Structures are given as structure tokens and as C-alpha cells.
Amino acid sequence: MPSSLVIGAQWVERITSSAFGDKLSASNRFRWALLTYLHVTGTDRGYGYFAPNVPAGYKLLFELHYPDGRVEYELPGVNSAAAGLRVTTLLDEIGRTRYDPLREYMVKTLAASVWREHPGVKTVRAVFGSLNLPSPTEFEHGKRPSYDFLYAYDFSLIEEPVKPENH
């Protein structure tokens, strides 16, 4: 992109960021009002769906380790296709998160949901990977979608209560 365009875009970004209260403190009343307005009108997000490019997808796989040495594999699951699209959004959120503790918390929460379905499990290993899509030419040459390893988390469930209390 031409440097003049980049400078112009950065200038616009500074102006809009100030206008939307990004530089105001979190407790600023004006910022509250502005963000509330943006959320309730549905204008809090941009409209660049699948833009500028279609992002990589993500996959989360749980390895369920039982006390007898048995290992099962599980994906975060829902009952309907409509909810399935929402799980995809959630995995995209996890993949985009740059803050490690937040990512770990989200994966841990998902692991807990799988664990509730399999209460006999001893440990859970969550493996998070990004989807590697072939180009049309690569596909013609035999390459198929694959996953690149990104993170793995081990959760021990022995000391966890069987069903966490709802506070």
C-alpha cells in the first residue's frame, strides 16, 4: 500500500479511536454512554466479514485420559448446526486471543464442559490447532486440509469437585 495512504489511514484511525472514547478511562461516564449506544444499536463491530481475507479456522481436540489408561477423543459439541456455527466463532475467538491467560481460561472452561459429560476422566489434554487450507492448485496435486499444532493444555481433574458449585 502507498505510504501516503498508510499515513492517511493511521490519521483516520487516531481520530475515530478518540471519537469512540478509546483513550478515555474505563470508568468515564461518556465512554460508558458511547459504548452502550454502540452495542444496543449493533454498531459496535466493523462490517468486514471474511475481509480482507478469509481467516484460518481452528480446531480444539480433547484427549480424555481415564484411570485405566484408556484414551478417548472428543470435540466440543452441540446439538444443532446453528449452534455449531457459534462454536466455530468461539474457536476463532480463542485462536485470535493474544492474551495467554484468557486463552487458557477459555480452553479450560471448554474442557470442563467435556469433563461434565465424562465424569470418570482423570486428566484432559486440550490440543488447539489452526486449519491449513490448500489452494485449488495444491488440492489438485493431492494436498488436503490439515491442522498445525498451536497449543496444548493439560488439565488434571482429580482435585476438581465433581460438579462445580454455581456461585
Place this chain on the structure above:
Amino acid sequence: MTQWKDRLQVFLFPTETDRWLGLLRIGLGLQVLLYTLSLRADWNYLFAGPGEGLIGRALPEALLSTESPLLPRLGWIVMLATRTGLSESTALSIVWWILLFAGGCLVIGIFSRASAILAWLVHLCAAESGGFISYGVDNFMTIGLFYLMLSPLPDRYSPDQRWRKLPSKNPHLLGFFRRVLQVHLCLIYFFGGVAKCLGSGWWDGSNLWRALIRPPFNLIAPEILIRLKYLFPVGGIAICLLEISYPVFIWNRRTRGILLICICTMHLAIGLTMGMYLFAFIMIVLNIAAFGPELGLAPNEKLVRATSRKN
């Protein structure tokens, strides 16, 4: 200066019938019904509290509080319900039924205003509390329901209007709300188009290919898609041009019909080939309500409009 002011006034407050509002109400009512019914089996699982469900609403609601404590959320409704002795699961089920009821009322056209407010508020709570699982369809439902709630309801097609024998709405006010929706759609498509033009993948068609083979949107086998690979660059460029030129061609009466058909076809194709039925439906509803009514006007109504423009 006065001339500009007059022009602006004519642009913002055109004379309008409530036909578009009837379309928007019924369309959004159907959308709310489809949204609730499609999530019936997973509703409590998706929006459960801490220690329950898929991801829970605790984290998104905590993040919401850092943005603004005023933002509505499911946690408020659940808290109110649990104070009356109801369980969280029952409270969430009641929320689901309320949303279904509001959607049904919107489709039929009874308690139109109250139903629009209820649908907007409850859906907003769900969208905000499920922040990590919300996507484009929730954004557009919020936008549509927000405008519907503020628009001069009820429209003449709803039983509300007939039963209560309400006077006709101010045609300039009807025109204003429709204009706001029209301008908003123009901004959405224009910026969506600009953002797509910045990605190289839309010019060589690889983004279309990626979108169609990426799980869970891979409804069509790649072995079939690959036979159409020469169409991907054409399709990618067409989408960019269609979106970026939307604000130009949608205002011209000669090009409006064809552009609207192209845009609706694009959304229909997205819905059918990628399984994003709800997203496709909401976009088609918003487009038809904003720019569609004139295309199917009865001859006498066209005549009335032409006369009012002359005056």
C-alpha cells in the same frame, strides 16, 4: 445554504408509505422465530452460568462490565428470576419462550411495538452475554430490531392498526426511518467491499475457495468445487464490485432492481452453499425492506408517488 438545507430535508424526510415497515416487521419476526427455534436444543447449554454449559456467560458478562455496566445482559434477567425462586435453567427457558413469543407477535402483527422492544432487548441480552459465540447474524438482528422498535409501528398490515383504529402514520417520519436503514446498509456494504478489496484473495478467487472448503461451511465437497475453479476469480471480483458499488447503484431507479436481485442472490448463495441460513435471511430481509417495496408496487401506488414527487 437554504437550498442545501431543503435538499437535505427532502433526502432525510421523504414521503413514504408503511409498506417497507410491514416487510421489515414480518421479516424480522420470522428471523427471531428461526433464531430461537434453531437454538432450542442448545439454548441453556450456550447461555448457562459459571460452571455450567459450553463456555458460560460469566466471562463475556465480566468483559461487558468493563466496557459499560449499563449494557443489558442475560445475567440480569436470571438474577431477577432466581430472586423469585426460579432456577437458572427455568429462567433461561422462560427467556427463550419470551423471544419466541415476541417473534410470533411480530409476524402476526399484534402488540407490534411492545413485541419489537421485547425482541430487541431479549435478543440483545443473549447476543451480549454470549459475546464469544455471537457472529454477524446477531449484529444485523440488533440493527434491524433497533430500527424496527423505533419506527412508527404499527403498520397498516398488522391487526394492531385495524383493531385500535389508529390514524395513519406521518409519511415523513416513515420516510426518515426507512432512509436511516437505507443509508446504514450503504455504509455496511461499502466498507465491507473496501475491506474485501484490500485482500488479495478476493481478486484471485482464493478467498471464495477458502470460504467454501473451511469447516463447518464445507457443505459442498471440494472435489465438486474444484471443477468450478475458473469461476472463483470472477466470483470474488464480482462480490467486491457488488458491495463497493452498492451505495452508487442502489439509489438509481434504473439500476436498483438488478443490484437488489444480485445482492439477494449473493446472500442466498452464501446461505445455501455455506449453511449460513440465518445470516442470509436477515440480509435479504433488510435489503428488501430498505430498497425492495418500490419494485413490487401496484400501478396506482406508483402513480401516487409520482404525483407526490412532482408536488
